Amino acid sequence: MERSTDKAVIHVLNNHKGGKQVQTVWDRYEAQQPQCGFGELGVCCRHCMQGPCRIDPFGEGPDRGICGATADTIVARGLARAIAGGTASHSGHALHVAHVFKKILTGEAPDYAIRDEVKLKAVAVRIGIDVEGRSVVDIARELLDKALAEFGDKGEPLTWAASTVPHGRIDVCRELGIVPTSIDSTIAEVMHRTTYGVDADPINILLGALKCAVADYTACHLATDLSDILFGTPQPVISKANLGVLREEAVNIALHGHNPLLSDIIAQVASEPELIAEAKKAGAIEGLNVVGICCTGNEVLMRHGIPLATSSVSQEVAIMTGALDAMVVDYQCIMPAVATVAECFHTKVITTMPIAKMPGAEHMAFDDENAAECARAIVRQGIERFKLRNPDKVCIPQESSTAIAGFSAEAIIGALAKVNADDPLKPLIDNIVAGNIRGICLFAGCNTVKVPQDHNYVEMVKKLLAENVLILATGCASSAYARHGFMTSEATKKYAGKGLAAVLTAIGEAAGLEAALPPVLHMGSCVDNPRAVDVAAAVADKLGVDMSQLPVVASAPEAVTEKAVAIGTWAVVGGFPTHLGVIPPVLGSKLVTETLTATLKDLLGGYFIVEPDPLKAADALLAVIDERRAGLGLS
């Protein structure tokens, strides 16, 4: 199978100078073939030590585990635990930002500040904090208390969920009993009910999983809000994406992972003249070049215009260019293999978080009370490593695309306000009604080794854009579209259908861009998916309908992580039909599969569509969009 559709990645895989011992994710995938069918179907259980148990999918062997759990129970438990894993990741991310926020208020984190007072006040008002006549610090303190209260059990619905989704959704969740009252105790509840001998009713387990997904949404929204308050709400910014952004004559430092707490500070110190002078003194005539990988890359791209080197599946390939002097990682989606690949090059892999170390990497503990100094020390490691770079091993591909990023919900509403200042949503709604925008699709999720990198993203988006579907993207989906040139005004001319192109051109010109908005709007990292919900919720409220009636769909065509499973599930709870391009491990249970792909439609409006073929998937999403348009009485 072809490994990637990204020419830059293919160029490095074919021409790198690291020698034969460089093994990538694709080699390891081949070595794993064939993969265990019990695992693929989700019918193996290791939750107790009487196991492992597995169910014979052909019906000749055991149809129950030792405890008596059927395939339905085992599959439901596995899915629920995956969602809890994803939620735990987002909870950890959000809580980390909240803790730094707290230190800012107590003066213990002098290198951070509340940078976006407008967002602070907007979030405060949204969650019911009185802002009139109060100081920023005062408001921030109350907001922080409310934020921290989301993690421990407060016995009432989570504020960040209840205040950001339309009432229709809250009612639906309440009827199903899936309103979480805490982020962390909901995760714990899933772990409890899926442990040995607790919940065996597959439907009841799935309801617990849906509740956990709502907690995940809450954690994601909280993380995004707090990050915006600390680092600024993203606004459109023009940058570049793909491995061609690495520079032969500069110290190249890649920021990889998910959380902006460290990466944003590195992005700031990297422009300090003293550090640039040190880089030049070390022989890098172009100074420092900070680039992003994965979602940390999306964070610093959106807020600082830092170029995006590549996505998660090709993280090793960035090192194989031989031009990366340091890879600085925080947490999530960092393959331990990067340290092994780095052994064949001069690249220093630096871990920074106490919960995310790896053999072969150097750990430089990140101290948020002394953030800038930590960041400078890390940059200096990159400069030291540059001196060891072997020019004979350098293989930087030419490919890079211009990318306009930074479309936060606020930025999108802001652009629309340029068309109609009194009623910013009106132009969007008018064009949906008129059919110029047939629907909206949010692409989220990862890149998987099971699909040639970006193939599903690119094939689906070409078809949907031609059919006038406006595309929002986050996470590695946004990376795919940035690297393949879908985030430019030219892309609107090239790919968008007539109606969509006209709308994007009108808004772009009104917003003073002197060109069309890109047809794919970069809404941030994977934790930022609630930004898209905010836009949908605003539209639903404005129209006086439920989100489950909107011609809005989601797709994770190359999903990998438990976080993606959690996000996909809350998109379904939000009322959005959600496509998966990689078959999740649920097919071992007809009941669970049927529930996820059909029954949920009646209960929530949202449901899963599983379709590995990208063109068939695009057709399925278009059919859903048309069905919803018809439901609203639109042609």
Add this chain to the structure above:
Amino acid sequence: MEVIYVRTDRCVGCKTCEIECRIAHADNEKTLFAAVSQARPPKRRLFVEQGETGKTPIICRHCEEAPCIVDCISGSIYRDEQGFVRRKKERCMGCWSCIMACPFGVVVRDAEAHIAVKCDHCPDLDIPACVAGCPTKALQLVDVDSLPQERRKELLLKKEV
């Protein structure tokens, strides 16, 4: 003669057969933990491979005209009294002629022991370990003489349906 029948439509690629094969060929105690704790863990004698359409265990067929016996220069590979093709450890000198001769790629090298390794049909067991361990019954022991008759019956049954 009983042979191992591979029902390719039932293989889910869990590789239990490979693990059971290694355990059966462990030096002393035939347990998973003993096998993995051995200084030189036992080699597997069958291989689950990913094909275009599915997953399949590839297994020694103990051929009547076995190329590995024909090409074995040292007289290490022989046919036992039950008709299965086996290897005498002490006569194998590591020339790998058998590996080159085998059309199925199921004779492999134990590089550390310098001997060829192949399926011996588990002579000490009633049922070969891979067959006994297969959780989906993708591997079955069938009598090669009665199989055609069973096939014919199946065919007739299908037509009747």
